[in-house]
Amino acid sequence: MDLVNLTAVKNRLIESGLKATHQRIVLLKAMYLFDGHPSAENIFEAVSGDNPALSLSTVYRVLEDFEKAGLINKVATRKGIQRFDSNTNPHNHIYCTNTHDIYDFYDEELNELISDFFKKRSIRNFRITDIKLQVNGEKLNPDQKVLINNNHK
Amino acid sequence: MDLVNLTAVKNRLIESGLKATHQRIVLLKAMYLFDGHPSAENIFEAVSGDNPALSLSTVYRVLEDFEKAGLINKVATRKGIQRFDSNTNPHNHIYCTNTHDIYDFYDEELNELISDFFKKRSIRNFRITDIKLQVNGEKLNPDQKVLINNNHK
């Protein structure tokens, strides 16, 4: 199934309790198509060519609405700027201090490790909604990809 | 040894290659004394009563300098606002979605679990400087503390 198919996007909006307005459809598509962890401004730039009447304040409001509806998440950043993530599956983040790029990484073993840990250690007076491992550091060669390696076969 | 002792603070600055100016001493002390993960504004408010001539731009610049010197760290936030952490020991963060409070938590076993994991899985083309587990969720009773529980004895 195609995430950015028109009716699929409409349905996602409606399932989440949001009216399928033109702007929301455009913006949710843009979130799915964006490769990375865009800011509101990034998304605005991505769509405003085709949608010249779209307002930046609408982008902010709609992304906020999407987040409240659980369609996307906010990503924590150290730079003090809001960024968003359309990937709502459990995964982790690698942060490059130099470029401020954020890379996703999945690792089933790691997810289990962490979830097992929190079976033993609960947090009193707190309801956990999401756990992310945040790996900070720096990309070495700017021309090469950052890749997680499996050395243990 | 007292972290906020005058000569101790001076020495820390000098060891980090920074001149021990009045403003830096005041601000580093304030960082050590602040309970939590303050913004630049928080620190400014905390010290400006006793230091009316201190400028907010100095606070921003000095906290940035402290971070570069490794005296403090920036904390990733989802709200899009810079916050700082004077605790440079390995520890993790619990984020309350409602109050935007951030709680530290230490767990030796968890730290080991994670460091063992990254002995097996390295990240190609990336130098890790720091790893943090970021636990998102909501504080249940606002009048009670958030505490990590050890159920496994």
Add this chain to the structure above:
DNA sequence: TAGTAAATAGGAATAATTCCTAAATAAAAA
């Protein structure tokens, strides 16, 4: 105690985000 490089105050400039409200629009009702 003077000289020099580094740091600061203070405010202006910029960037990021939110707020406001008249107009437009989607969904429901007629």
Add this chain to the structure above:
DNA sequence: TTTTTATTTAGGAATTATTCCTATTTACTA
């Protein structure tokens, strides 16, 4: 269909957060 109504949006103003600029001040060095 058209009308109604509640929601949503555009657009810009307002606010908040952060950085930049530069004359002045300060900490160290000789």
